[in-house]
Amino acid sequence: MTKLLAIALSAFFIQGAAAQDFPTRPITIVVPVPPGGIVDMAARLASEPLTQALHQSVVVDNRTGASGNIAYGYVAQAAHDGYTLLASYSMYHAGNPSLFTDMRWNAKSFSPVAMVAVAPHVVVVHPSLPVHSLKELVAYAKAHPGEVNYASQGSGSVPHVGTELLKQMTATDMVHVPYKGSGPAIQDVLSGRVQLFITTPPSVIGHIQQGKLRAIAVASASRHPMLPDVPTSAEQGFANFELDAWVSLFAPAGTPQAVIDKLAGALEIGLAKPETIEKARAAGIEVRYQSPQELGKTVEADTKHWSAVIKSAGIVAN
Known part of the structure; x- marks a missing residue:
């Protein structure tokens, strides 16, 4: 040896x-x-x-x-x-x-x-935005380029990179507004200062149930048990838009x-x-x-x- x-x-x-x-x-x-x-x-x-x-x-x-x-x-x-x-x-x-x-x-x-x-993510909008699905969001963003603001809890986060992926997939122009954490981001979505946010369901489920936010899609392969009535992105024709962290x-x-x-x-x-x-x-x-x-x-x-x-x-x- x-x-x-x-x-x-x-x-x-x-x-x-x-x-x-x-x-x-x-x-x-x-x-x-x-x-x-x-x-x-x-x-x-x-x-x-x-x-x-x-x-x-x-x-x-x-x-x-x-x-x-x-x-x-x-x-x-x-x-x-x-x-x-x-x-x-x-x-x-x-x-x-x-x-x-x-x-x-x-x-x-x-x-x-x-x-x-x-952890799957849900796409939520302020009720003032006249959209009820991903297709309607994309159509609205195309008709109003640069007018839809979306929040994130910071550059490089899933809400940021995920929304940029959606923009690339749909050739839309939406404006990024970064925050230091999801708490401040959610507060500004609730106030209507920004209209769109992609986040995990537990952080917004109460606001959705109270009608303060509208859930338009779950960006995952299957529906979320907290939001059984909200269709997935795949169900709406966006099969490659999955944001499972x-x-x-x-x-x-x-x-x-x-x-x-x-x-x-x-x-x-x-x-x-x-x-x-x-x-x-x-x-x-x-x-x-x-x-x-x-x-x-x-x-x-x-x-x-x-x-x-x-x-x-x-x-x-x-």
Whole structure:
């Protein structure tokens, strides 16, 4: 046996032994947004099956700012031992590499662990806008170029990039009005200062039920249980207009595959439990597990798709 092979085998067995013992202390899931949003909810949803299966506490650590880049940079430079994980938001993961040039992370900084959940988006308008469907919205925007304002919670977010995708698909001209968070954006849509917003259903369901906002489409493959009477974009002839944001767990690159597989296995079992699925549904998100290999392919495809949209629209971080 050569010395090089002996070293490789030794490292392999050491990693295997470490994975068998893992974890021996608490695990931290770093969340790039404040508590309360879909990313935070999905991280806390994932923490429960991990705690139960691995018999160690799982701590959620919200590290906000810089469009997620603070949290991503922190995890990218953490020890690659499985004790520090990232709850990644799809648009940050797939979009930020095309928006920023000075990040402390890149596509090779993380190893996929598992997809946890997805959150569909609903297209809402202020009632003063005389449209009741996507087709009517497109027709109105074509007849009134530059007169429809749409809100987002910041440049590079799903509402921003998603609406730009809709503009590209329909050759319409609508004006972006960015806000610092979905709260201020929703307030200005409610007041009529801006007429259009694409967001997750839980944040606007009450306003829709009260008639303060009008839901005209769910940008997903199936109708949303909170909005059963609102047709999907595909039902209205916009089959390629889907805006499902995912939340997935990643480990720093170089984390032993055996550790990743142990984490993924615990999540696969835990996320399939009826009580977990119901808890997610109540929060307006859908449990959707993907293995490390499947998630890697999803990241690659989404990064290619959204980078093309971002570059075509000329979107830059602000």
